[in-house]
Structure formats: C-alpha cells, structure tokens
Amino acid sequence: MKTRPHSLCRTxxxxxxxxxxxxxxxxxxxxxxxxxxxxxxxxxFRKAMDTTxxxxxxxxxxxxxxxxxxDDLAQLEGRSFWFDEAGGQVAEQxxxxxxxxxxxxxTQPALPGSASYANGxxxxxxxxxxxxxxxxxxxxxxKTFVTYIAAKSRSTAP
Numbered sequence: 001m002k003t004r005p006h007s008l009c010r011t012x013x014x015x016x017x018x019x020x021x022x023x024x025x026x027x028x029x030x031x032x033x034x035x036x037x038x039x040x041x042x043x044x045f046r047k048a049m050d051t052t053x054x055x056x057x058x059x060x061x062x063x064x065x066x067x068x069x070x071d072d073l074a075q076l077e078g079r080s081f082w083f084d085e086a087g088g089q090v091a092e093q094x095x096x097x098x099x100x101x102x103x104x105x106x107t108q109p110a111l112p113g114s115a116s117y118a119n120g121x122x123x124x125x126x127x128x129x130x131x132x133x134x135x136x137x138x139x140x141x142x143k144t145f146v147t148y149i150a151a152k153s154r155s156t157a158p
Contacts, residue, residue, distance in 0.1 A: 050131070053083070053085075053086075053087045053099065054099075054129050054143055054145075056087040057081075057083050057087050057099065057101060057129065058127060058129075058145045060087070060089065061081060061101060061103070061127055062125075062127075062147055065103070065125055065147075065149060066149060070121075070123075070149065070150075070151040070152065073105060073123055073125075073149065074105065076103045076105065076125075077103070077104060077105045078102070078103070078104065079102070079103050080092070080100055080101065080102045080103075081100070081101045081102075081103070082094065082097040082099070082100055082101075082132075083097070083098065083099040083100075083101065084096040084097060084098055084099075085098050087099075097132055098131060098132050099129055099130070099131060099132065100129070100130050100132055101127055101128065101129050102127070102128050103125065103126070103127055104125075104126045104128070105123055105124065105125055105126075106123065106124035106125075106126065107123055107124075109122060109123070109124030109148060120151075121150060121151040122148055122149070122150050122151070123148065123149045123150075124146060124147075124148055125146070125147050125148070125149055126144060126145070126146050127144070127145045127146075127147075128142055128143070128144045128145075129142060129143045129144075129145075130142040
C-alpha cells in the first residue's frame with residue numbers, strides 16, 4: 001500500500017484566499033450600507049418619541065387648564081411648564097427638564113370653519129412645545145397645539 005505525503009492530498013473542500021477576501025469585501029460593503037442608515041433611523045426614532053411625549057404632555061396641560069376656573073385662565077397667559085424625558089412635569093431649574101411648553105390665550109378666538117368670532121365664554125388656548133437647548137432650529141422644531149375652553153354655564157333648571 002502506497003501512501004502519499006500529506007501536502008499532496010487535496011480534497012477540494014476548503015476556501016481559497018481569494019474567495020475569502022471576496023466574501024469579506026461583500027459583507028463589509030453591506031455593513032457600510034447598513035451603518036449609513038443608522039443615523040436616519042435614530043432621527044426618526046427621536047421624532048417618534050418626541051411626538052408620543054408631546055401628546056402626553058398636552059393631555060396633562062389641557063387637563064390642568066380645564067380644571068382651572070374660567071375667570072382665572074388669564075393667570076396662565078405666558079406661563080411656561082417644564083417636562084422631563086418621561087413626560088413628567090418638573091421645575092425649570094431641574095437638570096432633567098428637557099421640554100418646555102408655553103401657554104398663550106386668545107379671548108376672542110375665530111371659530112373653526114367660519115369667519116365669525118366667539119361672543120364671550122370661549123377662550124382659545126395655544127400650547128407650544130420646544131426641546132430645551134435645541135442648538136439648531138429646523139423646520140418643525142417646535143410644535144403647537146390649540147384647544148378651546150368654554151365657560152361653564154349655570155343651569156337654570158327649576
């Protein structure tokens with residue numbers, strides 16, 4: 001029985017150096033494309049988080065404003081509220097304050113869908129949100145929400 005030296009045996013089942021380099025090149029090209037999408041995905045995620053939190057903060061503020069007596073609404077004009085990253089209200093000096101919400105009032109709002117104005121007993125409330133320390137001011141950096149608060153009427157039931 002003759003035996004061949006080990007170096008002369010070729011089974012043909014191993015990858016060559018050229019095949020390995022080509023495979024690594026293809027995989028790295030795919031990773032570059034994926035890594036290019038990462039900043040875009042993070043930006044979309046941040047916008048989605050901001051939108052979700054702004055909805056929660058608007059609910060909180062509208063609830064607070066709705067519970068304020070109608071005659072005391074004027075005290076809210078120009079007032080700012082501060083919120084943390086979870087949407088909880090905090091003090092302005094709190095280092096966790098990330099969002100600011102400013103409130104403005106319109107005592108003679110134009111009614112939606114018409115050119116006429118409300119004749120008393122209705123106040124338009126505009127809430128504007130901004131991220132604290134936003135360096136650039138891109139379009140849509142602040143969001144505005146509008147609601148209407150009506151004076152509670154007294155019933156004249158017998």
